[in-house]
Amino acid sequence: MNIIVIGLSHKTATVEIREKVAFSPNLIEKPLRDLIALDDIVEGVIVSTCNRVEIYATTHDIAGGIARIKRFLAAHHRIPIENLESHLYAYHSEAAIRHVFRVASSLDSLVVGEPQILGQIKTSYGYAAEYKTSGIILNRFLHKAFSVAKRVRTETKIASSAVSVAFAAVELAKKILGDLSEKTVMLIGAGEMCELAAKHFINSGAKGVMVTNRTFERAERLADDFAGEAVRFEELLDHLHRADIVLSSTGAPHTIIGPKDVEEVIRKRRFKPMFFIDIAVPRDIDQKVEDVDNAYLFTVDDLQEIVQANLAQRSLEAEKAEEIIEQEIGQFFKWLSSLGVTPTIVALRNRFDEIRRAELEKTVSGWKDLPADAEKRMDALTMAIMNKLLHSPTSALKQAGQGGRVDLYVDALRQLFDLQTSRQDDDELALEE
């Protein structure tokens, strides 16, 4: 049995194509059922996020299976296959396993290391499990992918650093102010970046928000959004001492906060440190504020630098993650290959024969004055019993090999008779689940 992956992602298709091919989670049951109704597609899972659409399936016939799923995707979304084909990638066997492990570990994401993708795959798998379109192989495959992703997350620092400017601001503030839970944010002026940063600060526990704007009504409106307090622009300096974090992005042609102001404000707040972020161009906050003790001023460029450094760090960590994935592929692939009919029959025969020989040896070795040909006869006898016993399971297995239930039989046999093909790996897999 082979695992195949067919799909497209932000790397191969523009958003216009991706949104045409996306599956709605509410209507996923029908496509899932249609998918496994395809000829020689045994199991199937559909993953659909805004950055990728992928189908994971198992089949006996790799080339045929891939072609059928490509046609299925085109037909389901009513797109001519010629238009879709060039955006699609297809993997099978080891490459398919590697691809899914990498996707789940967020190595294939637009922002490497972002944590959402794992949850999205889990949800998609949840649907497939609910509608029973995934079976023994994909169940194990995806659980394995989840545990690999977890390993990557804990053993590398791939997701530990901030890769957006707003998030970098929060991280930096924490290095100065420590716990943000009792801290107040002051928003000066309006601007997408500022609001985004303010949201991040609130998510990180910041307690209060003050908003000021040249037009007081706008300040009031924004303050409402944050359940905060609007401050008149003329009274900014009277309220500034209450803010621990100041985010500024006005369109003012000159600076609105100078070093003298900040010195006074800081004295007023008993020298507690203040964190300023100036997003405005030209600047709102005089650069000399940097020299005021207990005031820490950063511009967007500073934050951008942190983000760049973190991204570089992530790509280093990604290399470590790839190594982890390579190890795990080997282990999983061994299990997958052991599911074939022939290796199972061989293993089953070997197991029986091993027992037979051991018992025969035991009987013969303790037996004095054994008739000359008795050993030969006993050997023939036990062999005959063994062959009779094995006959019906073997032929049942061979027959099942042509149908879809073979994996179930093979897995059951391997467990019931304790067949030794990479048993240790199997135990590990079982434990992770």
Next chain:
Amino acid sequence: MTHFFFSLTLGLYGVATMVYLACLIRTSEKLTRWASRLLVSGCIAHILSTVHLASTEKHLPLTNMQESLSFFSLMVVVAFLIFERRYKVTTLGSFVTPVVLLMLSVASTLHGGARQLPPILQSNWFWIHALLAFISYAAFTIAFGVAVIYLIQRHFLKTKHFGALFQKLPPLETLDEISYRCFAIGFPLLTVAIISGAIWSEKAMGSYWVWDPKQTWSLITWFIYAALLHGRLTIGWRGKRAAILSIVGFIVLLITFFGMKHSVTW
């Protein structure tokens, strides 16, 4: 027995110091836990060594330089372990443990050994004085370590160098809080230590204050920390200047401790 525990302490502190230093370079939960475990084991050995010495000498082991240094470093370790539990500041250990190791190594080279307790030390006021002085010294040592880290971290922030060390060191506010705690504990203890020292001086020599170098430098130390705490309580003084003053205070404290032989003892 004392010697055995002492050597064990030195060994454990040595390993703990290395692990704490490794924590500066590598981020690992495991490493952090082991650093703390090793230091706690060292601390237990240190306590056993101290208790054993006290029971053989039948008084607190604070009567010569070796004993005092050892007790001083024990108090520093205990104080650090308390702060580490409370504030999760492993990196502070990377700065404190080498100092402790150094103090204890110096102590191990000094001449110790039992001797007749001089009659001048046979006063309860002396024991109170010495005990409290060392606890306050330990608090100021931690404050010193914190001030050094504060200045390093502040430098990184002001010059916008956000390297690996910057990521490891604790937030400024946490450092500030620890240093404030240290002063709030250390200063009252130092005050009582100096007063009880004066009373002891009166009992032993008939005068509360004889202006010997030890007493004079103690007073200078006291004034520095008084200024720090006063500034903090009245106008909320903190940051760079407070950190520098804390470092100056610690240097003066070291001069008081090592440099100034008491005119009547040692």
